[in-house]
Amino acid sequence: MPKQYSLEFKTQVVLACKQGLSIPDVSAKYQVAKSTLYRWIQEMHLNEDESAVVDYPALQRQNARLGHLLQIIRLSKLIDEAPLRKRLEILARLHKQFAQYSVHELCEALNVSRGTFYNHIFRKADRTKYLEEQQQLMLQVQQIFDDSKQRYGAEKIRAVLAESGIRVGKERVRKIMKELNLVSIRENAKRNHKKRQEYQKQNLLNRNFKAARKNEIWVSDITYFRIKDYALYLCVILDLFSRRVVGYRVSRKSSTHLVTATFRAAFQDRDSPQGLTFHSDRGGQYISDTFRHLLQESGVAQSFSNSGRPYDNAVAETFFATFKKEEAYRREYSSEADFRKSVDAYIRFYNEVRPHQTLAYKSPARFEELYGAEKTQGFEKPCV
The missing domain is CATH 1.10.10 (Arc Repressor Mutant, subunit A)
Structure with missing residues (x-):
């Protein structure tokens, strides 16, 4: 069995060769074959042209220290406790910045398999x-x-x-x-259209039929009365403050033109009031683009009764009921002209003579006169 030599012994022998002793002298002194000496010199990367000698004992001590440090890091388990994703990100950065480290060394250091990396x-x-x-x-x-x-x-x-x-x-x-x-x-055009329509048809009154001044809120509606074999349509507009009929019109057609013509005349007669709200039901004439644009151009806010809720426009409905009971049902009309004369006469009576319960039994015209005369003296409308 070949004799085993320690690293320290090999280093001492090679150093002796480097210090000037000949190979035969070193072989005789240390009882080592010349072939073995040459092999040791080759293994330690030394030759006769080298100007430096490696301190192998120091290298051994350094390797032992590094081994201890690595063992301490492994025992602490700090690397294993770091999330795998974090270790992979660190490896990717080190691999990109430091080309001197192989993938094998990097992965082994952070305990990550090369396949995973x-x-x-x-x-x-x-x-x-x-x-x-x-x-x-x-x-x-x-x-x-x-x-x-x-x-x-x-x-x-x-x-x-x-x-x-x-x-x-x-x-x-x-x-x-x-x-x-x-x-x-x-995808939602129809739904959005309906939402816009509903928003534009909001009820601004919510059955609160009180107004603090003239031309603050107007209400309107259309009714019909049959004369012989045809129907005549009556559109009225009332001022909520005084309950005065500020506009009306009779026509054989319940059309948008009937509503627009009635509003134009009333708006002009009342000197184009500002800050006005116009309330009606949701009849086709009132929701038409033509009428709505007319109100917008006039600076008038539009309000609508809720669908199927006639009491949301109770003031206009009440006027028609009163007109029919006190006038229309008491007469036999022979013609359209006869009906028109009857409407003219009743509305004059209603506005100028007939006492109104909600106005402390004053006529609409008289109530507006009192309001105009006393508004600077803290006049307040009687509670409805």
Whole structure:
């Protein structure tokens, strides 16, 4: 069995060769074959041209110290307690910044398998590429959506992208639209239209039929009365403050023109009042674009009764009931002209003579006179 020599002995013998002794002398002195000496010198990377000698005992001590440090780190389990994702991020940074460390050394130091590390690197590269493509795709989806004036949904946007050579699935486009909060107006156009319509038809009175001044709130309605074989329609507008009929008109047609003509005449007669609210039911004449635009141009706020709630317009309904009981049902009309004369006469009577219970038994005209004369003296309307 070959004789075993310690590292310290080998180092001492090689150093003797380096200090000037010949190979034969060293061989004889230390009883080591010359071939063995040459092999030791080669193993220790020493030759006759080298100008330095490695201190192998110092290297051994340093290696032992580093081994102890590594053992302490392992025993502390600090590395193992760090989340794997965090260790992978640290490895990726070190691998990029310090080329002198191999992947094997890095992974062994942080106790991560090389397979796991390589998968992380590849996935990160793929994810970065995907995110860049996704960002570009989001910009294109937004542009197509805006160009369509918010009309296109996911399928149409996908088709436009395909025409440009960009092949993506409808579901991916839908997810991008959701992330960007892009909603096609086609999908909820009807619902939004109904919401706008309902908002525009809000009831501003809510059965509070009190007004603090003239021309603050007008109420209006249409009724009909049959004369022989045809019907005549009567549209009236009353001022809630004085209950005065400020406008009325008779027509053979219950049309938008009937309402607009009645309002125009009343608005002019009352000197185009400002801050006016106009309340009615939801009849087609009142909700027509023509009439609503007329009110908007006149600076008038529009209010509507709730659907199927006649009491929401009780003042106008009450006027018609009173007119029919006190006038129309008591007469036999021979013609349209006869009916018109009857309406003219009754409304003059109603405005100027007939006492009104809610006005402390004063006529509407007299009540407005008192209001005009005493408003500077702290006049208050009697409670209705």
